[in-house]
Structures are given as C-alpha cells and as structure tokens.
Amino acid sequence: MTTSSTKDTILVLSGGMDSTTMLYEYRDRIALAVSFDYGSNHNKKEIACAAFHCKQLGVRHLIIPLEFISKYFHSALLEGAEAIPEGSYDEENMRSTVVPFRNGIMLAIAAGLAENESLSRIMMANHAGDHAIYPDCRPAFVHAMDEAVKAGTYNGVRLVTPYTGLTKADIARHGKALGIDYSKTWSCYRGGTHHCGTCDTCRERIEALREAGIEDTTIYE
Numbered sequence: 001m002t003t004s005s006t007k008d009t010i011l012v013l014s015g016g017m018d019s020t021t022m023l024y025e026y027r028d029r030i031a032l033a034v035s036f037d038y039g040s041n042h043n044k045k046e047i048a049c050a051a052f053h054c055k056q057l058g059v060r061h062l063i064i065p066l067e068f069i070s071k072y073f074h075s076a077l078l079e080g081a082e083a084i085p086e087g088s089y090d091e092e093n094m095r096s097t098v099v100p101f102r103n104g105i106m107l108a109i110a111a112g113l114a115e116n117e118s119l120s121r122i123m124m125a126n127h128a129g130d131h132a133i134y135p136d137c138r139p140a141f142v143h144a145m146d147e148a149v150k151a152g153t154y155n156g157v158r159l160v161t162p163y164t165g166l167t168k169a170d171i172a173r174h175g176k177a178l179g180i181d182y183s184k185t186w187s188c189y190r191g192g193t194h195h196c197g198t199c200d201t202c203r204e205r206i207e208a209l210r211e212a213g214i215e216d217t218t219i220y221e
C-alpha cells in the first residue's frame with residue numbers, strides 16, 4: 001500500500017549510524033539530505049557513506065563545504081588522528097572532540113535550505129547518548145532551535161528530532177528492523193583506512209551493535 005506521501009523534509013546526514021538510520025526510517029518524507037564537510041578527520045569517510053545510502057534510496061544529496069570551521073575553530077576532531085584520545089568515557093577527554101556549536105551552524109544552514117526549497121521540516125539524529133557532552137544535542141537546545149527556525153522562516157520550518165530520547169542501541173534496533181548494513185556507516189573520529197576500534201565513538205558503535213544483537217561486520221584496526 002503506497003500512498004503518495006509528501007516529501008517535506010531535509011535531513012542532516014553525517015553518514016554515521018544514527019543519521020543513516022533516520023534516512024531509512026523516514027525516507028518517504030525526505031526530499032533532500034545534506035552533509036557538511038567541515039574538515040574533520042573523518043569527514044571523507046562519513047560523507048562517502050552518506051552518498052552511498054542516498055544513491056541506494058534515490059534521495060537527492062548535497063555536500064556543503066564549511067572550510068571556515070577547520071580554519072578558525074579548535075577541536076581534536078579537526079587536528080588529525082593522533083589528537084583523538086583513547087576512549088575512556090572521561091568527560092574532559094571527550095570534550096576535546098567537541099566542535100563548537102556545530103549543530104547550531106549546520107541547522108542554521110539547513111533552515112535556509114529548507115526555506116529555499118519550500119520544505120517545512122528539518123530532521124536531525126541527535127540522541128540521548130550525546131546529551132552529556134554535547135550541549136547542542138540536548139533537548140533544551142533542540143527546543144530553542146525549533147522555535148528559532150519556526151520564527152525565522154516564512155513557511156514556519158520545524159526541527160524534528162525523534163531520536164532525542166533514544167540510546168544508540170535503541171537506534172541500532174530500528175536499523176536492524178530496517179535491514180540497514182551498518183558496515184557501510186562510519187563512526188571513528190580518527191578517520192583512518194579502517195575504524196580504530198578504541199576511540200570513544202568506536203566503542204559506542206561496538207557496544208550499540210552488540211546491545212542490539214547485530215553482527216558487527218565493521219573492519220577494525
């Protein structure tokens with residue numbers, strides 16, 4: 001039963017597990033996916049995955065370069081594989097990988113694109129596991145940004161974030177039901193040839209796949 005559902009949504013797609021799951025889960029409403037190349041260690045790997053899945057699903061995909069971020073901002077995420085700390089769930093450690101206000105910058109651009117394309121929704125795959133470290137993933141930020149883009153656009157664009165209360169393992173369970181091949185997603189903050197298996201994002205990935213009962217076919221160094 002296929003009814004003609006309206007494609008009214010722009011998805012911020014990194015090419016990691018979470019936003020890729022959102023792409024598959026909400027594909028009937030996604031008119032456009034947008035990835036941002038902000039010069040991080042792992043952008044090339046991530047964006048190749050994002051492009052792969054958009055092609056699979058026939059979703060239009062834009063890649064927007066944000067060179068100014070790596071030029072003017074400091075973050076371990078922008079400073080090469082050696083700058084990424086070994087995973088320890090230590091807050092100070094993880095904080096070194098924050099790119100200042102990254103989601104705010106990306107969402108502001110997505111709001112402009114949405115208005116430009118006459119789309120009424122932006123989707124982002126922030127989740128509960130991000131809240132502790134990243135202020136621009138928390139419910140208070142998402143709520144305020146939703147209000148801001150609604151007030152700042154003629155068509156009253158809304159920010160929709162259905163994974164805000166989910167853990168990464170919950171998201172992986174959605175992906176399992178959708179039959180997503182997670183080996184074609186990228187998590188590692190080091191951005192090497194293969195996932196390192198030891199940084200925080202690799203550890204989170206391994207744990208989420210295990211908790212969701214998904215066979216992890218990712219190649220680790």
Ligand SMILES: [Zn+2]
Binds near residue numbers: 187198
């Ligand atoms: Zn890693």
